[in-house]
Every structure is written in C-alpha cells, then in structure tokens.
Amino acid sequence: MHKDGNQVRVRFAPSPTGYLHVGGLRTALFNYLFARKHGGKFILRIEDTDRKRSISGALEKLTSTLKGIGLQYDEGPDIGGNCGPYIQSQRLDIYKKYTQKLLDSGNAYYCFCSEERLNNLREEQRKRKRPPMYDGKCRDLSKDEVEDKLNEGLPFVIRLRYPREGKTVFDDVVRDRVAIDNSMVDDQVLIKSDGFPTYHLASVVDDHLMKITHVIRGEEWLSSVPKHIFLYESFGWEVPVFVHLPLLLNPDRSKLSKRQGDVSVESYLKRGYLPGVMLNFIALLGWHSADDREIYSLEELENAFSLDRINKAGAIFDIEKLNWMGGQYIRSLDVEYIADQSRHFFEETGIDISDNGKYLKVVNTARDYVYCLSDIVEHAKMFYEDLIFSEEDRELIGQEDSRRIFSYWIKALGKKTGWKPEEISLLIKQSIGELGIKGKNFYFPIRLALFGNCHGPDIPTLINILGTGESIKRLETCLTQ
RNA sequence: GUCCCCAUCGUCUAGUGGCCUAGGACACCGGCUUUUCACGCCGGCAGCCGGGGUUCGACUCCCCGUGGGGACGCCA
Numbered sequence: 387m388h389k390d391g392n393q394v395r396v397r398f399a400p401s402p403t404g405y406l407h408v409g410g411l412r413t414a415l416f417n418y419l420f421a422r423k424h425g426g427k428f429i430l431r432i433e434d435t436d437r438k439r440s441i442s443g444a445l446e447k448l449t450s451t452l453k454g455i456g457l458q459y460d461e462g463p464d465i466g467g468n469c470g471p472y473i474q475s476q477r478l479d480i481y482k483k484y485t486q487k488l489l490d491s492g493n494a495y496y497c498f499c500s501e502e503r504l505n506n507l508r509e510e511q512r513k514r515k516r517p518p519m520y521d522g523k524c525r526d527l528s529k530d531e532v533e534d535k536l537n538e539g540l541p542f543v544i545r546l547r548y549p550r551e552g553k554t555v556f557d558d559v560v561r562d563r564v565a566i567d568n569s570m571v572d573d574q575v576l577i578k579s580d581g582f583p584t585y586h587l588a589s590v591v592d593d594h595l596m597k598i599t600h601v602i603r604g605e606e607w608l609s610s611v612p613k614h615i616f617l618y619e620s621f622g623w624e625v626p627v628f629v630h631l632p633l634l635l636n637p638d639r640s641k642l643s644k645r646q647g648d649v650s651v652e653s654y655l656k657r658g659y660l661p662g663v664m665l666n667f668i669a670l671l672g673w674h675s676a677d678d679r680e681i682y683s684l685e686e687l688e689n690a691f692s693l694d695r696i697n698k699a700g701a702i703f704d705i706e707k708l709n710w711m712g713g714q715y716i717r718s719l720d721v722e723y724i725a726d727q728s729r730h731f732f733e734e735t736g737i738d739i740s741d742n743g744k745y746l747k748v749v750n751t752a753r754d755y756v757y758c759l760s761d762i763v764e765h766a767k768m769f770y771e772d773l774i775f776s777e778e779d780r781e782l783i784g785q786e787d788s789r790r791i792f793s794y795w796i797k798a799l800g801k802k803t804g805w806k807p808e809e810i811s812l813l814i815k816q817s818i819g820e821l822g823i824k825g826k827n828f829y830f831p832i833r834l835a836l837f838g839n840c841h842g843p844d845i846p847t848l849i850n851i852l853g854t855g856e857s858i859k860r861l862e863t864c865l866t867q
Numbered sequence: 868g869u870c871c872c873c874a875u876c877g878u879c880u881a882g883u884g885g886c887c888u889a890g891g892a893c894a895c896c897g898g899c900u901u902u903u904c905a906c907g908c909c910g911g912c913a914g915c916c917g918g919g920g921u922u923c924g925a926c927u928c929c930c931c932g933u934g935g936g937g938a939c940g941c942c943a
Binding site: 400435438497504511514519543566569582608610639641676679680699700702708709710711717753755765814830841842844845 | 868869870871872873874878879880881882890891892893894901902903904905906907935936937938939940941942943
C-alpha cells in the first residue's frame with residue numbers, strides 16, 4: 387500500500403492562525419482517515435515560521451479542537467513522539483544545518499537583493515505581462531563577492547538555485563501525471579532575512595525527518611511541487627507520495643475564505659453543530675463512496691475511506707446541506723446524549739433544567755426543529771419561562787370564546803393529575819363538542835395560552851411536558867389578563 | 868499576463884464505452900400525515916459546457932475551444 391512496505395506516516399501541518407479552518411479540518415480528516423485505514427501514524431506539526439502571523443494561544447486552541455472533534459493524532463507538539471520537536475520554530479538549527487548542505491552543494495545561494503528592488507522587479511514584469519520571477523541577480527555571485535557582502539553585514543536571504551532547463555514530471559494520486567516546465571519555477575526563498583525558513587524548505591526537511599510517506603494537502607500546493615522535488619533530490623532523499631486535495635470553495639467558487647461566511651470550525655462547534663456532523667459532512671466534500679451512502683460515523687469513515695475515490699474538482703461548502711445533516715444527527719442520536727450535549731446552552735440562558743424528566747421530554751420535542759444544539763433553547767424555553775404575548779396574541783386571548791375555552795380546561799384538567807396524552811386527545815374532542823368552538827378558533831387560543839405560540843408541538847405533548855399544575859396555571863394567567 | 872489544475876442537476880455527487888430514457892442526497896415545488904408548525908413518508912422539477920474526432924456505439928477515450936479555479940510573496 388506504500389513504498390518499501392514502510393508504515394504509513396502522514397501529517398497535518400497547519401500554521402497557528404488562531405482557529406481551525408474548515409478547509410484545514412478536511413485536510414486533517416483525510417490524513418487521519420488514511421492513517422487509520424492503513425494502520426499508520428497521523429502526526430500534527432505546527433508550521434509557525436511566519437513570525438508575523440503566529441498568534442499566542444493558537445496552539446492550545448488547535449490541539450484541543452482537533453482532539454475534541456475526534457481527530458486524535460499519534461505524535462504532536464503536546465504529546466511528543468520520536469521525531470520531535472513538532473513545532474517548526476523549535477527546529478531552526480535543523481533547517482540551518484540542511485541549508486548549509488544546499489549551499490555547499492551549490493543548490494542554494496545567498497541573495498542580497500532588497501525588498502524594494504524585488505518589488506520594482508515584479509511590478510516591471512507584471513507591466514510587461516511576464517510572470518513575476520526573481521531575475522537571478524545574485525545567482526552567480528562569486529564566493530568573494532558573497533563573503534564581502536556578508537562581512538559588510540548586509541541582510542540576505544537564501545534562495546534555491548532551481549534549474550532553468552527541462553521540465554519536472556511527477557505523479558499525484560489525485561491528479562495523475564503533472565508536468566511543469568522548469569523555466570516557470572522561481573528561485574524560491576528558502577531562508578528569510580530573519581533567519582526563519584519558508585514553508586518549502588521547512589516542510590520538505592520535516593517531512594523527510596519525520597518519515598512522512600504521503601503528503602496529503604490542498605491543491606494550492608500543486609504548483610510548488612517541482613521545488614519540493616528538487617529539494618528532496620538535492621538532499622538525496624526519497625520523494626513521498628503526493629496527494630493534492632481539491633479545494634473547498636465559497637458559493638461563488640473562489641477558494642473558501644472567511645470573507646464569505648464562517649470558516650472557523652470552533653465557531654460551528656460552539657453553536658452546537660455536532661463533531662460527528664462536521665466530520666461526516668466535510669468528508670463528503672471531495673470524497674464519496676461508490677454507493678449512495680452519506681451518513682457515516684468517524685469509525686465507519688475510517689473503514690470506507692480510500693484515496694482513489696477523491697474527486698478532482700473543487701467543492702462548494704454548502705451550509706444548507708450541513709444543516710440538513712445536523713438535523714439528521716440530532717434527531718437520530720439518543721435523546722440522553724443530545725440532552726447532555728445541550729445542557730450548557732440552557733445553563734447559559736439561566737434556565738433551570740434540574741427536573742431531568744421534564745428536560746428530556748423538552749429536548750426530545752424541540753429537537754425536531756433544529757440543526758444545531760444551540761437552537762434547541764429557542765424551541766424549548768417556552769416550557770420554562772413565563773410566556774410573552776404580543777398585542778395580537780392578547781387580543782385573541784381576551785376574546786369571549788377564548789375565555790370560555792380556558793375556563794373549561796382549567797376545570798377539566800383540575801379533576802385529576804397525571805393526564806395521559808390519549809386522555810388529552812379525548813378531552814380536546816369533548817371540549818370542542820361541548821363548547822361548539824372548533825378549528826383555529828379552538829386550537830390557537832389554547833396553544834397560545836399553553837405555549838405562547840400558535841405553532842409548535844401538539845397539545846397533548848404540551849400538557850404532558852408542562853404537567854397538569856403548570857398547564858392550569860398558564861390557562862389561569864390568560865384568563866385573568 | 869504566464870504556468871498548472873478542473874468541468875454531470877442551483878449545490879454535494881454516482882457513473883471508468885453499450886446496464887443511462889444519466890442514479891442518490893441537499894435545496895426547491897406538490898401531495899399525504901398533523902388542529903398548527905416542525906418531523907416523517909410519497910411524488911415532481913432540474914444536469915452530462917460547446918465543437919470536432921476515435922468507435923458499430925460515447926457522460927465515459929483523444930483534440931480544440933469556452934468557462935471556472937489555483938499558483939506566480941522574505942504567507943502558509
């Protein structure tokens with residue numbers, strides 16, 4: 387299943403931006419699934435080589451989100467492993483060592499060009515409708531020239547001396563064979579002037595040192611593969627298998643971004659989209675089994691997943707379908723589980739749910755209306771709080787017929803406690819007959835009195851949840867208004 | 868602009884030359900159920916980007932267009 391019969395080792399390598407992007411979650415998930423499917427290892431590595439972008443606390447947030455959603459990694463910054471450290475900013479000496487090898491072999495060179503010169507160069511090239519690339523000014527500096535500039539203390543970067551002739555052909559599990567002309571590949575900066583490596587150097591070095599067998603990442607990396615291959619070959623290392631995943635897209639088909647909606651996994655989780663839902667939904671963006679199945683637990687995905695069923699085309703992140711799936715899960719899981727997961731949403735609102743029997747009934751009823759847990763409160767609070775009536779509601783409540791209904795029901799319900807739903811159904815029929823009020827004129831006032839809304843669960847359910855005492859109390863409240 | 872990638876209902880997708888009169892799911896529309904809403908059930912609408920080949924036969928293979936996306940940073 388992989389080269390040399392070695393154990394599969396894959397990694398998810400995000401930069402610590404402060405939240406987990408749904409695109410990142412998809413990459414993480416596919417890596418995870420592939421590792422689990424083949425009994426391999428799933429590694430978390432933090433790519434914090436951009437000092438401007440790193441945010442404090444991001445690491446903790448990331449690791450807890452990953453674990454919370456169920457993607458437990460086998461090696462990583464907080465849990466260690468044999469190939470650490472797993473944070474790139476702690477591996478600077480390693481990159482330095484390998485950069486020196488590149489310098490020695492002539493596959494990299496010092497560049498002293500100022501940012502200003504580079505900007506002007508690019509601008510000029512753009513104007514001439516040429517691809518913006520480094521012009522190689524420092525590519526052929528003599529040893530002495532380099533020495534002099536270094537001694538002068540000039541700031542420098544180290545660039546890859548990429549061949550200008552020929553073409554690079556490589557295989558990708560998703561894209562098949564890809565060919566890129568070497569003349570199109572830039573002399574990539576490997577070490578920035580602050581001494582930190584860029585992605586290209588760091589990820590190649592780390593992937594090799596961490597014995598990564600399959601590089602599974604987003605398609606945005608496809609065009610830099612030649613640089614990576616050149617690096618592997620310069621070091622004399624084996625090139626891993628590349629798997630470039632189709633991009634996740636905004637509704638307008640551009641690369642999924644936070645400008646067009648919520649892309650933070652944490653915020654979905656916070657709103658009570660179940661972890662399993664996020665995973666299940668996102669697995670289907672770019673992957674699909676041969677049959678029509680769409681609902682999978684993480685464990686089932688681990689078994690069903692395979693790289694050869696990954697799609698080539700990008701997929702729009704469609705929140706409508708996410709919502710549908712959310713509702714499916716909320717309705718099909720054990721009510722105890724849903725109730726338990728929803729508990730804190732009620733507590734945050736200050737609702738007293740200490741009566742567990744009632745709480746379970748409430749959740750069981752309210753879950754028909756929602757696709758994420760936080761919305762349950764909206765459909766449940768009427769069972770706990772005093773009802774608020776609009777002007778229109780009051781008018782209906784105050785009508786003579788309404789008052790007759792309330793009186794009748796107060797009296798009827800008061801005869802006993804522990805009414806069963808079937809008995810309530812019977813009582814409804816009976817009261818309609820005796821009062822001579824039917825249809826909307828009967829149901830709307832009583833529903834309003836009990837629930838504060840003309841729409842919602844049926845009356846037997848309402849009374850069953852509220853209990854006889856509270857039901858009578860609510861009817862009396864309306865009668866005295 | 869250059870290079871690379873991609874292309875089946877509005878969306879996610881099944882389809883690997885005949886099983887396709889193109890299947891499923893979301894959304895949408897209609898019906899049933901319900902006092903109502905929601906859930907649920909049933910049904911419907913809707914697609915192979917275009918043009919050339921190859922072939923007895925193309926959604927499927929090839930070419931050319933077109934369209935979309937990505938990359939072109941001392942960001943990842």
